[in-house]
Amino acid sequence: MSDQRTAGSTSTGTSTGTSPGSAPGRGSGEMTRRSGGDGGRGRGGLIARRGDSHARNVSPGFLAKLLLVMLVDALGLYGILAAGAVGSWGIVAFLVVALVVVNWVYFSRRAVPAKYLVPGLLLLFVYQIFVMVYTGYVAFTNYGDGHNSTKPDAISAISAQNERRLDGSPSFPVTVVERDDELAFAVERDGVVQVGTPEEPLSAVDGAAADGGRVTDLPGYDVLSFAEIAAQSSQITSMRVPISDDPAEGSLRTQDGSVAYVYSPVLQYDEASDTFTHAETGMVYAPDERGNFVSSTGERLTPGWRVVVGMENFTAMFTDSRVAGPFLQITAWTFAFAFLSVATTFFLGLFLAIVFNDPRVRGLKLYRALMILPYAFPGFLAALVWRGMLNERFGFINEVLLGGADIGWLTDPWLAKLSVLGVNLWLGFPYMFLIATGALQAIPSSVVESARIDGAGPLRIFRSMTLPLLMISVAPLLIASFAFNFNNFTLIYMLTGGGPNFTGSPLLVGSTDILISMVYAVAFESGVKQYGLASAVSILIFIVVGLISWLGFRRTRTLEEL
Amino acid sequence: MSANLPAATASPDLARGVSGRGDDAPPVRDVTLRGRRWWREVGWRHVVGVVVIAYCVLPLLYVLSASLNPGGTLTGSNNLFRTLDPANYTELFGTNFGYWLGNSLLVCTVTAIGTVLMGSAAAYAFSRFRFSGRRASLTALLLIQMFPQMLAVVAIFLLLLSLKEVFPVLGTNSHLALIMVYLGGALGVNTFLMYGFFNTVPREIDEAAKIDGASHGQIFWTIILRLVAPILAVVGLLSFVGTYGEFIIAKVVLQDVQKFTLAVGLYQWASDERNAPWGLFAAGAVLAAIPIILLFLFLQRYIVSGLTAGSVKG
Numbered sequence: 001m002s003d004q005r006t007a008g009s010t011s012t013g014t015s016t017g018t019s020p021g022s023a024p025g026r027g028s029g030e031m032t033r034r035s036g037g038d039g040g041r042g043r044g045g046l047i048a049r050r051g052d053s054h055a056r057n058v059s060p061g062f063l064a065k066l067l068l069v070m071l072v073d074a075l076g077l078y079g080i081l082a083a084g085a086v087g088s089w090g091i092v093a094f095l096v097v098a099l100v101v102v103n104w105v106y107f108s109r110r111a112v113p114a115k116y117l118v119p120g121l122l123l124l125f126v127y128q129i130f131v132m133v134y135t136g137y138v139a140f141t142n143y144g145d146g147h148n149s150t151k152p153d154a155i156s157a158i159s160a161q162n163e164r165r166l167d168g169s170p171s172f173p174v175t176v177v178e179r180d181d182e183l184a185f186a187v188e189r190d191g192v193v194q195v196g197t198p199e200e201p202l203s204a205v206d207g208a209a210a211d212g213g214r215v216t217d218l219p220g221y222d223v224l225s226f227a228e229i230a231a232q233s234s235q236i237t238s239m240r241v242p243i244s245d246d247p248a249e250g251s252l253r254t255q256d257g258s259v260a261y262v263y264s265p266v267l268q269y270d271e272a273s274d275t276f277t278h279a280e281t282g283m284v285y286a287p288d289e290r291g292n293f294v295s296s297t298g299e300r301l302t303p304g305w306r307v308v309v310g311m312e313n314f315t316a317m318f319t320d321s322r323v324a325g326p327f328l329q330i331t332a333w334t335f336a337f338a339f340l341s342v343a344t345t346f347f348l349g350l351f352l353a354i355v356f357n358d359p360r361v362r363g364l365k366l367y368r369a370l371m372i373l374p375y376a377f378p379g380f381l382a383a384l385v386w387r388g389m390l391n392e393r394f395g396f397i398n399e400v401l402l403g404g405a406d407i408g409w410l411t412d413p414w415l416a417k418l419s420v421l422g423v424n425l426w427l428g429f430p431y432m433f434l435i436a437t438g439a440l441q442a443i444p445s446s447v448v449e450s451a452r453i454d455g456a457g458p459l460r461i462f463r464s465m466t467l468p469l470l471m472i473s474v475a476p477l478l479i480a481s482f483a484f485n486f487n488n489f490t491l492i493y494m495l496t497g498g499g500p501n502f503t504g505s506p507l508l509v510g511s512t513d514i515l516i517s518m519v520y521a522v523a524f525e526s527g528v529k530q531y532g533l534a535s536a537v538s539i540l541i542f543i544v545v546g547l548i549s550w551l552g553f554r555r556t557r558t559l560e561e562l
Numbered sequence: 563m564s565a566n567l568p569a570a571t572a573s574p575d576l577a578r579g580v581s582g583r584g585d586d587a588p589p590v591r592d593v594t595l596r597g598r599r600w601w602r603e604v605g606w607r608h609v610v611g612v613v614v615i616a617y618c619v620l621p622l623l624y625v626l627s628a629s630l631n632p633g634g635t636l637t638g639s640n641n642l643f644r645t646l647d648p649a650n651y652t653e654l655f656g657t658n659f660g661y662w663l664g665n666s667l668l669v670c671t672v673t674a675i676g677t678v679l680m681g682s683a684a685a686y687a688f689s690r691f692r693f694s695g696r697r698a699s700l701t702a703l704l705l706i707q708m709f710p711q712m713l714a715v716v717a718i719f720l721l722l723l724s725l726k727e728v729f730p731v732l733g734t735n736s737h738l739a740l741i742m743v744y745l746g747g748a749l750g751v752n753t754f755l756m757y758g759f760f761n762t763v764p765r766e767i768d769e770a771a772k773i774d775g776a777s778h779g780q781i782f783w784t785i786i787l788r789l790v791a792p793i794l795a796v797v798g799l800l801s802f803v804g805t806y807g808e809f810i811i812a813k814v815v816l817q818d819v820q821k822f823t824l825a826v827g828l829y830q831w832a833s834d835e836r837n838a839p840w841g842l843f844a845a846g847a848v849l850a851a852i853p854i855i856l857l858f859l860f861l862q863r864y865i866v867s868g869l870t871a872g873s874v875k876g
Contacts, residue, residue: 082727086728088727116686117684120681124750126721127711127746128711132714138716355607378806385847389621395636490825493809520715545708545710
């Protein structure tokens, strides 16, 4: 997508095509005219003003750019129309702005740096910046199961779900028809044959044949035979075909595939007062600020719609006893896991680096090559292999190494934590070994030697000389490693799935879950999906990660060197 | 995105240390140690080495052995290398494994190429042009890259749900959508690595080309990109390896079994407690790991030298 040779100042003397004789760079008016007759290159006029004419001497790079931008424009226009049709005005607005920016950047002579930045920045904006901001918004709503959509959607869903066949409601002989594997009802109402599916309300069709109120033939549809109806009876009896777009008019349903009854909403929505009224009991349901219609007795209609609930998701994490307990445990474990992972891998790596920092040991290269293997093995596969090896009943560790023991490496809360740390040690120490080796060898030997001359023993040299010197160069990497492990979703999810699960919590989380896997569990795996709560947890991780990075920056001064 | 390769953050001194001095240091073997003194000063190091190597290699041997054990269950896999039968590997071809491998290669290759193109274009702009907002955007990029994309996984899922109504190919359950999400996170991660490297290419080269009449596009495509080829390879391969192991976003976005990537698909096999096709999983894991291990061994030198060169002028 990047700009190619657009400035194209190379046209001099190579002009070919329709006007071989004319010198380049004459009056722009002439260029415009010529390019206009040059085979419909739409942007000829614009380009000709540049002095050197692209219109007569189109470089391949310019053509490529033109095609790409045209393609982007076409896709963008399609997107604007499609998004407008479904009412996604946010997407429409974004596409309009994006198209204007793209066209301006690529057809302007200025904004050269932007030509190189726009594709990446657009993607960055949508898939990184926007989603972060959106996370922030969702965290303050009750988005989730039961509050998945907008208020108009909720109103029509409530009307549709609470329907009843009222006494004396009209009935019609119905014909079950099929087109493209989609079932539909055909009825004759008021002398007009109408067809409708669960998605499309009844609408009139021409050319149908009806016999005594029953439709017998319908062009474009197959009429189902009795046997076919019987074969799909459960599907047919659960079908609901709306009579019109207005949910208040009710729907057609059938019990036997031959007679359809009008079902009317028991709950009638009144737009003026914005309430639902129950047709039989007269109970009135009014909207509350939590995104539900609620009666005066506290009865709640589902589904609701998503509304902003303020800090509720955040306060729930600390005060709602069913959420706060697991949340606090998980937070503590997340910090412990990240810290212990860094500490164990670093000290094992450092120990090995010291052990093998001795040229008298033969076969150093072989040792190093084999030790790097766990680092080269894909992490997700390692976690899965260890999961099998640590299996309580059949795993290699229990069966072979421990001679048939029954140790619940992944099922006991504390042992599972130990296992997670052990596997992460396996995954992580080769990296620490590499950097510790590098750092050790970067320490000038004269420093250590002078300490020895001053009478320091090996332990003293390590504690007071080697380790502090090492930490200067290694500390930023340890911070980065901490931040990485803080969000090490793959390891946790693949090894233990967060389990063993806490009992008595409505959230499907367990004692090895870390915050990011809690986000996943709350949003996608718990019985009731709670996107709002999950996003609120994400926001807390954002804050922690931001703090860690800030600590890192203070050490490195990266910002000053841009 | 190079999440499981924290080497991307290694500082130059360390990297140089690893690559250079270790094995090339002048040998100090002028005194040959024997007997107890040898054990005390050198021999025990071999003991440590053997223990550590056993710890390192055991899981790898185990998975290799399990992959050669036909009809493998977890229990059946415990006798290492009792049978050597490639049945699991041939059986893999009748399963979804082929789709997964193909999907992973497709997604990772496209993501790697896109990352290299967008990252190098951005690095070129930051390195060679001075424009208003340059410093601010560099700082913003640096701040944004600290937050891994997966933290917003819920919002990404909800965004793709809405996009599905407008552009079905950019909605959930689409490889293109997954690639776009990965590319959205690419700029932040890799621009700095490349920016540092681009700065080491002398500006005089561009200026000479400019005097000869080259446009900024020609300078970029025909001069700069040629000169920074090593960093392009490193970033492309790092991105490939990182995407290969990415799990959470792929798991949320992809829904059909045949559209899974290797990480999602193999997870599904291995996590099936009751009737895990363990032999199949092991064979799949071996095949899936080979390209990464090879890339890694090949990359090791380049990771080190590329990072060193790239960060000389922060």
